[in-house]
Amino acid sequence: MTSRETEIANKITTYLDDATAELKAGTVYRLQLARADALARLSDPQRIVAPELAHALAGAGVGRLAPRAPQRPGIWLGLGIALFAVAAGIGWQQWRAFQDTKDFEELDAQLLSSDLPIDAYLDRGFQNWLKTSFDR
Amino acid sequence: MAQDVVRSLIAAVAAAFALAVTPATYAQITFKSPAWNELSPQERQVLAPLAPDWDKLDGQRKQKWRGVAQRYPSMPPDQQQRLQQQMQSWSQLTPEQRRVAREQYKSLKALPPDKKQEVRQKWEEYQSLPPERKRELASRPATGHSMTPMRPPQPPPQSGPTPAGVPAR
Numbered sequence: 001m002t003s004r005e006t007e008i009a010n011k012i013t014t015y016l017d018d019a020t021a022e023l024k025a026g027t028v029y030r031l032q033l034a035r036a037d038a039l040a041r042l043s044d045p046q047r048i049v050a051p052e053l054a055h056a057l058a059g060a061g062v063g064r065l066a067p068r069a070p071q072r073p074g075i076w077l078g079l080g081i082a083l084f085a086v087a088a089g090i091g092w093q094q095w096r097a098f099q100d101t102k103d104f105e106e107l108d109a110q111l112l113s114s115d116l117p118i119d120a121y122l123d124r125g126f127q128n129w130l131k132t133s134f135d136r
Numbered sequence: 137m138a139q140d141v142v143r144s145l146i147a148a149v150a151a152a153f154a155l156a157v158t159p160a161t162y163a164q165i166t167f168k169s170p171a172w173n174e175l176s177p178q179e180r181q182v183l184a185p186l187a188p189d190w191d192k193l194d195g196q197r198k199q200k201w202r203g204v205a206q207r208y209p210s211m212p213p214d215q216q217q218r219l220q221q222q223m224q225s226w227s228q229l230t231p232e233q234r235r236v237a238r239e240q241y242k243s244l245k246a247l248p249p250d251k252k253q254e255v256r257q258k259w260e261e262y263q264s265l266p267p268e269r270k271r272e273l274a275s276r277p278a279t280g281h282s283m284t285p286m287r288p289p290q291p292p293p294q295s296g297p298t299p300a301g302v303p304a305r
Contacts, residue, residue, distance in 0.1 A: 115256050124278055
C-alpha cells in the first residue's frame with residue numbers, strides 16, 4: 001500500500017468513525033449481530049455454501065436456476081460418455097456376433113462339403129489311426 | 137469434489153461398458169429369424185434337409201444357414217450333394233461336438249497336400265478295421281489338441297435319420 005492510499009484509508013476511517021458515533025443504539029446493535037454472523041461464517045465454510053444454494057433456489061422461480069445448471073457439466077458429460085460406452089459395447093458385440101456367423105458359415109460350408117463324413121472329424125479312434133499311419 | 141466426480145465418471149463408464157460386453161448381452165443380440173415360408177424358393181430347396189428343425193433354430197443359426205445356401209450355387213455338384221447329405225446330421229450334433237469337428241477339420245486342412253490326399257483313403261482303411269482295434273485306438277489319449285468329447289467308435293455306416301439332438305449352427 002502506498003502512502004497516498006494509506007492517507008485515503010485513514011480519512012475514510014475517520015469519516016466512518018464519526019458517522020458511527022452518531023448511529024442510534026438499535027442500529028449499532030444490529031450491525032454488531034451482522035458482524036458476529038459474518039465472522040462465524042468465515043470460520044465455518046459450510047455455512048457459506050448454504051446461503052448460495054438458498055439464493056439459487058430462491059431464484060429458481062424467476063428463471064435463475066437455468067443459468068446455474070452448467071456449474072456441474074461433469075455429470076452431463078459423464079452421462080454422455082456412459083451412454084456412448086454402452087452403445088459402443090453393444091455395437092462391438094453386434095459386430096462380433098455378425099463376424100462369428102460369417103466365420104461359421106464359411107467353415108461349415110467347407111466342412112460339410114468335404115470328402116470326409118462328419119463322423120471322421122469326431123472319431124478319436126480315427127484321429128489316432130491317422131497319426132499312427134502318418135508317423136510310420 | 138472434482139476428484140469424486142472423476143472417480144464416479146470412471147466407475148459409471150466402466151460399469152456401462154462391462155454391462156454392454158457381457159455374454160448375456162451377446163446372447164440377447166437379435167438376428168432376423170425368418171420362418172421357413174419366408175425363405176426364398178432357392179433357399180428352401182438347398183436347406184430342405186433342415187426343414188423339420190428350422191423353427192427350433194435361433195436367428196443366428198438361421199442366418200448362418202442362409203449364408204451357406206448363398207454359397208451353394210457356386211459349389212461343384214459333388215460338394216453340393218455332400219453338403220445336403222450332411223446338413224441334418226450336423227444339425228443333430230451338440231455345440232461341443234460341432235466345436236470339436238470344426239477344430240479337427242481345421243487341423244486336417246492344415247496338413248501338407250500329399251498327406252491331405254491320403255486322409256480319405258485312411259478313413260476307408262479305418263472303416264475296415266475290426267471293432268476291437270477301433271476300440272483300442274479310441275481308448276488312447278487324444279492326439280494334438282483336445283478332442284473331447286468324441287464319439288465312440290461308430291458301427292458300420294448305415295442310412296436313415298440320426299437321433300434327434302440339439303439343433304446346430
